[in-house]
Amino acid sequence: MDEPTGEQRRALAEVPRGTWALTATVALLMLVAWLALYVGKFLAQGPVN
Amino acid sequence: MHVHPLEKRYVLVVSGIVATMLLLILGSFVLLNIYPPSNAGETIDSTRLHLTEEFAEHNLGVQNHPDGSVVVRMVMGKFHVTPDEIVVPADTPLVFRIATPDVVHGLNVPGTNINTMVVPGYVAQVRTQIQMREVRRHGQVNPDGSVVVPLFCNEYCGYGHQSMWGRIVVRPVT
Numbered sequence: 001m002d003e004p005t006g007e008q009r010r011a012l013a014e015v016p017r018g019t020w021a022l023t024a025t026v027a028l029l030m031l032v033a034w035l036a037l038y039v040g041k042f043l044a045q046g047p048v049n
Numbered sequence: 050m051h052v053h054p055l056e057k058r059y060v061l062v063v064s065g066i067v068a069t070m071l072l073l074i075l076g077s078f079v080l081l082n083i084y085p086p087s088n089a090g091e092t093i094d095s096t097r098l099h100l101t102e103e104f105a106e107h108n109l110g111v112q113n114h115p116d117g118s119v120v121v122r123m124v125m126g127k128f129h130v131t132p133d134e135i136v137v138p139a140d141t142p143l144v145f146r147i148a149t150p151d152v153v154h155g156l157n158v159p160g161t162n163i164n165t166m167v168v169p170g171y172v173a174q175v176r177t178q179i180q181m182r183e184v185r186r187h188g189q190v191n192p193d194g195s196v197v198v199p200l201f202c203n204e205y206c207g208y209g210h211q212s213m214w215g216r217i218v219v220r221p222v223t
Contacts, residue, residue: 015053015054015055015058016055019055020055020058023058023059023062024058024062027062027063027066030066031066031069034070035073038070038073038074039073042162043077043081043083044180044182044183045160045161045162045180045183046161046162046177046178046179046180046183047081047082047083047162047176047177047178048083048084048085048086048162048163048175048176048177049082049083049084049085049086049176049177
């Protein structure tokens with residue numbers, strides 16, 4: 001296998017910002033959806049025990 | 050061990066989400082006294098249900114107690130709900146106590162958090178307050194302001210399962 005070029009080495013060393021942004025967005029959307037169901041639906045329908 | 054910076058961030062995000070969810074659930078439990086109702090604890094002889102004091106036919110339905118609490122007793126059997134129509138006040142502490150003489154049933158009321166299994170040999174109990182604002186979205190609003198919401202069995206219990214349903218009339222508190 002050929003040695004990685006300088007550009008390839010730089011790419012491997014850097015944090016992939018696009019992936020991070022995508023992961024954070026999906027995680028945030030999931031949290032918001034869960035909060036909407038838990039607070040807006042479950043808690044709004046009254047206490048239960 | 051080398052952990053990639055992106056993985057570290059990912060672990061932080063996931064930990065934050067899990068911690069938020071757990072804190073909210075724990076906070077609801079401690080501060081608002083909200084937790085899943087248990088139906089495993091209070092036992093009853095299902096074969097003699099109609100002979101017990103509590104679940105005898107004349108004792109079923111809605112009972113208003115002097116302290117302001119309201120107790121609803123119901124029997125769910127193949128394939129009926131007794132009584133099949135009850136009238137309860139909105140935004141008032143209610144205690145639902147349900148038993149079955151035969152197989153496993155489930156009580157579900159849309160627009161509320163009433164959703165419990167009814168297991169033979171046990172008394173299922175749910176404490177709740179029906180919120181008028183929420184049931185209005187799921188039920189039929191009458192001219193007098195009351196709302197009719199369905200109640201039904203949500204555990205498949207046999208050939209006539211689909212006919213196991215009734216009505217709850219929720220009256221606004223004046």
